[in-house]
Amino acid sequence: MALPLDLESLTEALSGNLGMGVDENALISKLGKSHKDHRKLFRKASKSFFVEDEERAFEKCHDHFVRHLKLEFSRFNNAVVMWAMHPWERDARLVKKALKKGEEAYNLIVEVSCTRSAEDLLGARKAYHSLFDQSMEEDIASHVHGPHRKLLVGLVSAYRYEGNKVKDDSAKSEAKFLAEAVASSGDEVVEKDEVVRILTTRSKLHLQHVYNHFNDIKGSDLLGGVSHSSLLNEALICLLKPAVYFSKILDASLNKDADKTTKKWLTRVLVTRADHSDEIKDIKEEYNNLYGETLAQRIQDKIKGNYRDFLLTLLSKSD
Template structure:
């Protein structure tokens, strides 16, 4: 391989989700001093030329990003080996530390887990942090979304098959009225709307979702302008669409490092649950298979591990 091709290969190994360790070992390991200097001079995204002192130094931002990419494989393997309760408890704790941009993870865990799984996460949180999820959500979150989030993480929903269709139809009208009155009172401050989405079974909420479309002609989440309520509805009523959209956002090339983490979280937490359905929905929404998209975007051991999980018969 010519040096120019090798330079391009190493640059690509550094760029993306994860790092192509095999290429780095093969190429960097054999380069002499002159070849490494040529690499530094020809990769301005990674190195800055100090003309006064006549040397090339790593760009600090690139170093920080690269550190994240090197640990991405570890950050997939470790959660995969955890008990699901502990994994969810730690995800909640991390989301609370990160602040409002991560509060969607709280909704995801509260709304896409079964009642027993959410109860298990709450038990694990007690064990790990000597607090309850409910009290930490209530004490860390101070915006108008607090009431909704506390209600969601406190839920223990009925999971049987019985749905009272008349009640679902009536509550669909209640939600429709709350959306229409959103300028006077945001839906996230509407006690009835919060009660419905924090307590009703998922089958009941899916019936509400169906009746809402009959009333308004649009899907419920399409009519919601409030991000937290939109995420809540999607996680409860159309989880495979929700997860497909999260994956697509995470698989874009130039996204923030925290958004890239969404890829690991979704694949690890859904591999044994509904990955087959998520893959089908992803293909339907974006016209490309999730496997192909990961192949094109991810690197090295991290990519191989993700593809192994995605191929499971969850």
């Protein structure tokens, strides 16, 4: 008979509260080769995974354990499927998912529209046409109600100039307008046509100049909170400092107290940015600056199995 199961290492392989993903190699070597009597001992000893049905004399899985395992096994599969997709389709599906989830997920629309190149965002709109038989702009306009509709439609409709020319006088006058709009409008600033025009049509380099002039005029950081509208603030940080935005998203996803939705951000960010080596380098550098450790080490410590190895492979593409 095979040796009794190492309960501690098997519990760790199944993850539980010890991280994301499962240690497939440990499961093969320990659980796959185990004797049925030893699996019974494992079930009896693992009260967090199984509950004893004394009347019928067997150990049954807790429902939460079944759901947990399905989710953890799916992380690697989902990452591979996303990675295999054309980037345009991937982004189109992310926007569609955000619309289905509702207001709590609108930040994902901001992320896609503000951190992609002009060509990639145009490609995502083309893919949206192909996949869903309607335009991305049309779908957003029909689903989003309230003050954020104008901003979101404008952001996804953008085809920003990506050259090096900036009209500094225009940047300075727009910064002055923003400073006055913020002071007089408060949270309603997101509903002003001129604010939306600036954020949705200007190049990212131009917006950097607007940002610098705004800070000089106001004596405070535009990213410190142009309003209490988190969506507007996220648009600004995505446009102006995407490496900071992604670093914060990644750190939140790796937090031990993160919910299952937040944990999914890890896959999304690494899969969508891995082919952009300059961006990944900036993200890794910013993450290290913000949190005092490398992103690779954090993933190594928090993630398990094939999922961890795949993420680290994606992360290493920029090395």
